[in-house]
Amino acid sequence: MPMAVGVVETQGFPAVLAAADAMVKAAEVTIVQSDKSESARFFVAVRGQVAEVERSVEAGIEAGNNAYGGKVITYYIVPNPPENVESILPIHHTPESEPFRLF
Template identity: 75%
Template structure:
């Protein structure tokens, strides 16, 4: 089954925290990346099977928007990222994320 990556960018930390929390609780995904984009924008990425990532991103968007003052700026899902994208961008499983890998 193909692996997907889903990314949500928010304005402010509370929104990204709410999004990350909702994503891992809503579906069988693993949080693989979190970071500061710029100007108080935060990014969170999850990996899992395509259907699970779609469910997780939808839940993360809703939670990010519901956080007080929260704003989801953008989001995107890549159903099956090629190896060269995976090896360059910070979307792969790491030693930190591996213990929490769902599949």
């Protein structure tokens, strides 16, 4: 089963909160990372099957842009990330995300 990682970066915390909420409600994905990236920018990363991540990211973009004062800065989907990318970047399942893992 092809897996993917999807990331949405927003300007401001309310927009990333709205994006994260919409992402997990729109598709069967697990949030694996969320943090501040720089200068009032925040990101949320999800993992799941490729089609689920695509649907999730679409919902996150819409919700982030519709949040009051919200703005999605960028987003990206990586289908089938190689092991070396997963081992270096914060896109792997953690002990905190493991109870919510869907796959």
